Amino acid sequence: MAIKYEQKDTILHVENLSVAYGEKVIISNVNFTEKDTVRADKAQGQTIAFVGRSGRGKSTLFRALTGLEAPTTGMVLIPDYEKKIVNGQQPAKKVKEGDVGFVDQKYTLFRHKTIYQSLKFACRKTSLSDAEKEEKIKQYLHDWGLDSCKNQYPNELSGGQRQRTAILEQLLSSGYYMVLDEPFSGLDVGNIQNVKDAFWLINDSNELNTIIFSTHDIDLAVELADSLYVLGYGKNEKGNLVQTGTVLKHFDLKEMGLAWHDGLTKDHLDLVKEVKEIMLAS
Ligand SMILES: Nc1ncnc2c1ncn2[C@@H]1O[C@H](COP(=O)(O)OP(=O)(O)OP(=O)(O)O)[C@@H](O)[C@H]1O
Ligand SMILES: [Mg+2]
Structure with a gap:
């Protein structure tokens, strides 16, 4: 049964983001918005996963999300909690180094x-x-x-x-945000459980807490995330892959009734399969 929730204020807004190293554009045209998820019965944080094949720009995107890399175009906005609420909305600011915890x-x-x-x-x-x-x-x-x-x-x-x-x-x-680049790689089963438990704990302790992580373990991404993005190479007009990463697909697991589950159901496994197919083609 789907769990009831509401989406409130924007907590992360990425618009027309591209990042280049020198002449080489690594990611481009990245757009997404994440909102504060609110549930009546509990404090519900956000867990956002990014998956994609090696070299598609996950780490580069994370460096932009944490203000470590200046965008070539576009911007990354987060709420400015030091400002007063205007017309029911927290004013936004461009993210800068130190605003967001980064592993x-x-x-x-x-x-x-x-x-x-x-x-x-x-x-x-x-x-x-x-x-x-x-x-x-x-x-x-x-x-x-x-x-x-x-x-x-x-x-x-x-x-x-x-x-x-x-x-x-x-x-x-960290404050409300924490970005973790491949926090599960190279850990033994016990340590993977430690990190998973830490994620749930962070998620349950404040509704504004937001974890953004990348992983090559698609099962884990689908199990933990309430929002999942697939990064990959886009295609040009001729249908050929271009060597620049972008968001190919977004899955809102809340909307799909797959968020906040213990373990994986058949629907989760079907999603894992779908995500892998998108990755393989990109
Ligand atoms: N400092 C840098 N200068 C130039 N090119 C870079 C730099 N850092 C990364 N790149 C290039 O940017 C591309 C994307 O790298 P990135 O590390 O973002 O990929 P990734 O998706 O995190 O890969 P992985 O899954 O292997 O960690 C790669 O082609 C890489 O060679
Ligand atoms: Mg990486």
Whole structure:
């Protein structure tokens, strides 16, 4: 049975976005709008997935969404919560570096900080007391299997340990938005579950919380997302593929009655198949 929800204010608006590196246009004509999803019975955040074959521009798009890469054309708008509401709508602003938490594909960490020191630093802008920070960090280190290496530096960690530290850093420091580039790659089954649980937790704790992630695991994308975009190469007038990424298809899983499910039903698996076919042709 489809779950009832409403769509309220715009929380992310991307218009005519293109990004080029030098002369080479990587993505172009990217347009989409995401709204705050509201459910009567609970705080419901947003989880938005981007899938697409390697090199189609997912990471490039994410760098533009987080203000790390300046658009060649178009813009990325988010609400400006520092301004007063005008005519029932929160004024928008162009995203800039620092507005949106970002876990990049390389899991960049502070080279000269241990895991513990990095997490402590990530808490600096929160309103938690010192004791609460300690408690939270201790809990995370335990839950995410990082207790035994909390005093180690990034170059002394495994790939998965680095990745989990990078995700925890953003969990502790981010506002409403969090962009994660391939947060599931290279993790073992237990750690995948940790990240999934973190997604649900973020989703349930504030209706404005918005996770944007990319993955090559289409099953996971369909299981977790309430909104899914397929990025791929577009076609020119002759029907030939052009080497520039764009949004080929958007699936609103809320509307389809597939959002907020535990596990995958047959309808989810049919969607996985459809998404894979679009990807293969792009
Ligand atoms: N800094 C850069 N300078 C020039 N070209 C770049 C740069 N970063 C990425 N590219 C190119 O942009 C294209 C898209 O790369 P991007 O990393 O966005 O793809 P992706 O969809 O994230 O791929 P993957 O699934 O492998 O992570 C690729 O052709 C890549 O070579
Ligand atoms: Mg990438």
